[in-house]
Amino acid sequence: MRVPRSAAVWMACCMALALAGCGADKVEASGTTDENGACVLTIGTLGPLAGPAADFGLSMKGTADLAAAEVNQQGGLRVGERTCHVRVSAYDTGYTSAGAANGAGEFIGQGIRFVIGPMGATEVTGMKPLAGRNDMLLVANGFGRDALQPQYPLVFHVAPGPSVWAAPIIAEARKHFSFNKVTIVATSDQSGSDIADVNEIRFTQAGLPVSRESYQRGTQDFAPIVSRILGHDPDLVDLASTPAADAGTMVKQLRQAGYTGTFCRLGGESTAEIARVAGGNDVLGNFFYYSMVDLSDPRMQHLSAEYEQIAGRPATSLTLGWLPAARALLRAISAAGTTTDTQAVAARLRQDPLEDPDLGRGVWTGQQEFGVDQEMSFPFYMGYIRDGQPQPLVRLEATQP
Missing domain, CATH: 3.40.50.2300 (Response regulator)
Structure with a gap:
């Protein structure tokens, strides 16, 4: 099987983090298992999958699909003593606060602790309280004035807002x-x-x-x-x-x-x-x-081709632009050595240097706007x-x- 260049670089980044000591702590490493007893890590995605804003939700799901495919093509995600196959579970929120809250409830019932999404200020507002009470880590993308708040330390931003x-x-x-x-x-x-x-x-x-x-x-x-x-x-x-x-x-x-x-x-x-x-x-x-990205850049064209092969549809600038955040989340899970302790994963995620092989070096922002530096900002256009x-x-x- 051909190993995508981006996947190879991703694994190199993980190895660099491990050598730096990011994965040195021995933390519980568990996850759901399939019928053969193999470790499976399911990442949830939330967003509108139909209607006028479907471009947002489908791109969010595509981001998770591509990040999951990268690690799976390398044999899986190393988490403590186990190697986990990464799956993606998507929920259509209808671009509403109630839809996002319902999605949170669905994921909680499935034991999903890590979520890429939701979209939109109303969705993030609807989901944060449930996620907070259930120790669910969100990498969301709402641009609302309260999208990030210090009282919700498990909420991160996939990208900065305006x-x-x-x-x-x-x-x-x-x-x-x-x-x-x-x-x-x-x-x-x-x-x-x-x-x-x-x-x-x-x-x-x-x-x-x-x-x-x-x-x-x-x-x-x-x-x-x-x-x-x-x-x-x-x-x-x-x-x-x-x-x-x-x-x-x-x-x-x-x-x-x-x-x-x-x-x-x-x-x-x-x-x-x-x-x-x-x-x-x-x-x-x-x-x-x-x-978020320049689709004419050869690196983006390469990623887009990989994604189209995986998903059967073209990638958008949102799919590729949000990819570094999904990669960072998976790196943090690997570095923390756990698929259940979201607090430990959040601590590792805050330490991530945001060095992406395709989008370049990012910075953590958010302190001025929200009082907490938990949004990932990469070069933009x-x-x-x-x-x-x-x-x-x-x-x-x-x-x-």
Whole structure:
């Protein structure tokens, strides 16, 4: 069997951590076993798997699938005296707080202690209390104002939110586009308003006047909000964390209504889906966005090919961008030598140097925004489309905000 380059490098990283003493403690090493008595470690993933935000949940699941495949192709994950086969169990939250809480309950019943997800501020809010009471370790991706809290030490961030990358992207975008008046549109729930709040702060700090519009998640008729956006007469519309299908619909209708300004999305990356729904890059026109990775990078193309072979569908920038966090979680489980003690794994995860073979060196952030440095920030990119033509991505380094 061909061993993927990324898997080989991953194992080298684990060996380096072990040599550094990360796995020296003798900790309980147990896990569920299959019918043959072999160790099986099941990682849960939570997120929307259908509907307008399905791109998020499917990417989260894809992240875990790829990380699991990397270690399984090397023979499994070494945990204490055992080698465990890694499996992934996915739960569709419907992008709701109740759905995430139900998923937590389902995983608790299955004995799943490590979860990659959930997505969205409302989902993270719904799941944190249950996870906290049941010692469940989450590597989540909600961008809410309370996504990380010191009282939930087992909650980590798979990637930083706009509190880290919005300001650098706004500064870079002003080198490529002219805009002086911004309207931010987002859903009216916590997942939308929390991100819109952060983006408004960053635009205001950049000296730009900001107006806000919101709509109810699940809306089918976007004509009223399109009319309200036009009433603000912006030359930049920030789609924030609006689900990709909704964002694409609004872009299409705004263009049809005569809007000629620039669009951006500073609440997560789903550009391909937004363009598809809107009617193509020509409809997007001028558009800039946050991207976790550069899909044209040969390393990302290699990973994407590996993932497509595993999952039977193309990888997205989210799948590949969240991969370092899944790798770090598995390294921490191996270093702690346990599949049950989430406190010990969390302690190892906080010590991880965030050296990823494909995305480069990351930093731990979160102290300024949340009071705890438990979000993983790797180099990121500003992507942009000018006059309907995609341009080379601009790399921006990961730093403390």
